[in-house]
Amino acid sequence: MTLRIDSLFVGYGAKTVLNAVTLRASKGELIGLLGSNGSGKSTLIKTIAGINRPSSGTISWNGATNLARLSRRDLAKIVSYVPQNIGQAFALDIREAVLLGRTPHFGTCPGEADWAHVERAIRLLELDELGNRDVTKLSGGQGQRVLIARALAQNAEVLLLDEPTSALDIRYQWQTLSVVRQITRQNDIAGIIAIHDLNQAARFTDRVVFLHEGQVVADGPAADVYSPELIHRVYGVDVELSTYKGYVQVHPGEAHDPPAHAATRDASSVAA
Amino acid sequence: MGIPVSSAPNGGPVVTTAAREAYRAPRSRYALQTAAIALGLVAVLAVALVGIQIGTSDATLQQVLGTFWAKLTASPPDNHAARQIQTIIWELRVPRIALAILGGSTLAIAGSLFQAVLRNPLVSPYTLGIAPAAAFGASLAIVVFGATAGGAVVSLVFGALALAALNTVLVLVIAAKRNLGPTTLILVGIALSQLFGGLTACIQYFAQDEALAAIVRWTWGSVNNALWYQVLVLLGLLALTFPFLQFRSSALNAIAFAGDDAATSLGVPVARVRLELIAIAAALTAVTIAFTGIIGFVGLVAPHIARLVVGSNHRFLIVFSGITGALVLLVADAVGRLVIAPGVIPVGIIDALVGAPLFLYLVIARQKANE
Numbered sequence: 001m002t003l004r005i006d007s008l009f010v011g012y013g014a015k016t017v018l019n020a021v022t023l024r025a026s027k028g029e030l031i032g033l034l035g036s037n038g039s040g041k042s043t044l045i046k047t048i049a050g051i052n053r054p055s056s057g058t059i060s061w062n063g064a065t066n067l068a069r070l071s072r073r074d075l076a077k078i079v080s081y082v083p084q085n086i087g088q089a090f091a092l093d094i095r096e097a098v099l100l101g102r103t104p105h106f107g108t109c110p111g112e113a114d115w116a117h118v119e120r121a122i123r124l125l126e127l128d129e130l131g132n133r134d135v136t137k138l139s140g141g142q143g144q145r146v147l148i149a150r151a152l153a154q155n156a157e158v159l160l161l162d163e164p165t166s167a168l169d170i171r172y173q174w175q176t177l178s179v180v181r182q183i184t185r186q187n188d189i190a191g192i193i194a195i196h197d198l199n200q201a202a203r204f205t206d207r208v209v210f211l212h213e214g215q216v217v218a219d220g221p222a223a224d225v226y227s228p229e230l231i232h233r234v235y236g237v238d239v240e241l242s243t244y245k246g247y248v249q250v251h252p253g254e255a256h257d258p259p260a261h262a263a264t265r266d267a268s269s270v271a272a
Numbered sequence: 273m274g275i276p277v278s279s280a281p282n283g284g285p286v287v288t289t290a291a292r293e294a295y296r297a298p299r300s301r302y303a304l305q306t307a308a309i310a311l312g313l314v315a316v317l318a319v320a321l322v323g324i325q326i327g328t329s330d331a332t333l334q335q336v337l338g339t340f341w342a343k344l345t346a347s348p349p350d351n352h353a354a355r356q357i358q359t360i361i362w363e364l365r366v367p368r369i370a371l372a373i374l375g376g377s378t379l380a381i382a383g384s385l386f387q388a389v390l391r392n393p394l395v396s397p398y399t400l401g402i403a404p405a406a407a408f409g410a411s412l413a414i415v416v417f418g419a420t421a422g423g424a425v426v427s428l429v430f431g432a433l434a435l436a437a438l439n440t441v442l443v444l445v446i447a448a449k450r451n452l453g454p455t456t457l458i459l460v461g462i463a464l465s466q467l468f469g470g471l472t473a474c475i476q477y478f479a480q481d482e483a484l485a486a487i488v489r490w491t492w493g494s495v496n497n498a499l500w501y502q503v504l505v506l507l508g509l510l511a512l513t514f515p516f517l518q519f520r521s522s523a524l525n526a527i528a529f530a531g532d533d534a535a536t537s538l539g540v541p542v543a544r545v546r547l548e549l550i551a552i553a554a555a556l557t558a559v560t561i562a563f564t565g566i567i568g569f570v571g572l573v574a575p576h577i578a579r580l581v582v583g584s585n586h587r588f589l590i591v592f593s594g595i596t597g598a599l600v601l602l603v604a605d606a607v608g609r610l611v612i613a614p615g616v617i618p619v620g621i622i623d624a625l626v627g628a629p630l631f632l633y634l635v636i637a638r639q640k641a642n643e
Contacts, residue, residue, distance in 0.1 A: 076539030104539035
């Protein structure tokens, strides 16, 4: 089963944000969506999730289903979405927060199956150790895990994450990314994660897609598509690449060295 | 309905054995909430029965129950004294108590709805400008039709209702046209509040002393002049809207706790639900304050008190906010009739004086419990 996005155009007023985007995501696969701020990553994710409406193009799942034609509720049974932060104004216990993921599945009262999905998501994200704490009292990483558990309880086949790690410290970034990678593989979910860190994308995703000015400019495994030219084109920075334990890694190029360091490097190269 | 193990679209064991065991938990999960609602309803009934007995001519519980029985069986009173006490109970006390119960409920329910759809715990039923608009309408009615004439009461109700409705329509049209988010809606409400506040101040500035006093009295909010038709109108409004609110409670949870984008991705038509619920909350508020004047505090604080007891899930919060609001106004009204008896302090004044310390206590107690 594959998520197929073909010639997708999305605009705000006269401005075109996504320009003929074509993308595939298979089940069990986690795709890293890369690009500079304003490149259209969030817009793409929100369009797949049905939050933005495309001006043209198709998004289909499993060959036949055109997602844009589905009711919101039916779409929510196929696609789940994890926003950047929890932004919680009211106290709410963890189970109730995860239960929100079942909204498309029940009317007014959650049934036994809904609670079973909630408990399963809580266990998978290791939230049971937190008891039934109020989500406003959780750390950033814990809060993010609640949001992912909510998406998992939704029992959808496509999982979209909009920069879920941007507000987290390194420990929770790694933890979140490991969890996302694990649950997409184990549950045969097609995952798309918008992410800023190129090294983490190389490490934790199966494939990366670069968006630049609303267009896909590269698509493939990080080791194949990362190049100093591509990264310069997308981010306007000079980089050097290396390989560590089989993963491609991106480092700032010489132009980004601090002056003192550059002087030392020049001196050492002269001495050599 | 069973657990969809084999039909899971993702394949694989969607529901584990352990999750299956967790199955039984939901049955008792909401036991506290259910018990709180049942106890709350009993408390409302009990306080109402006490409240009906309080007044210049004290009535006994027996007389109160006797009046209900007489009305139920349509049996005429035995003598003049019995007729007198039955008239006092049935024509004065019961409408007053019923208006306190229903007015407290509607304002508190409206408060919980506004707080949820605007995703802001500081919001009250008056944040979108309904109260200042109603006050302007009432002031106009008082100045134009006179403050005390018999027909003035009707014009007062209609004046307040018309302007509150106008304000609501303005907010809804602006919100629908511009697809506004919560913060902008609150700012629109603040602007409209200022506008109608200014207009009311103009009227007050030019009004005669008697009219000015009537305007100020109206803004205190009271159930002193409760009439049966007001009780029936509010009862009808609640009966009509409450089932729909329960039906929308899970959508409301998604909007309040997940935000607009995530709620949309959870299948909720956010803009439509927001407009529907603002319209209902505004109608509940407008009709109530058209009858009672501006009763402050209860609409802001009853939802918070309710949240401390039953949690934030709107499936229980809406109804328990209503119960809390009813209790707050019932107690405030009883206190207002006791402290300077036979004089009566308007319920709008007392509810803030009684409710604020109670609320402070709850907030501090909760803070301590969390530490």
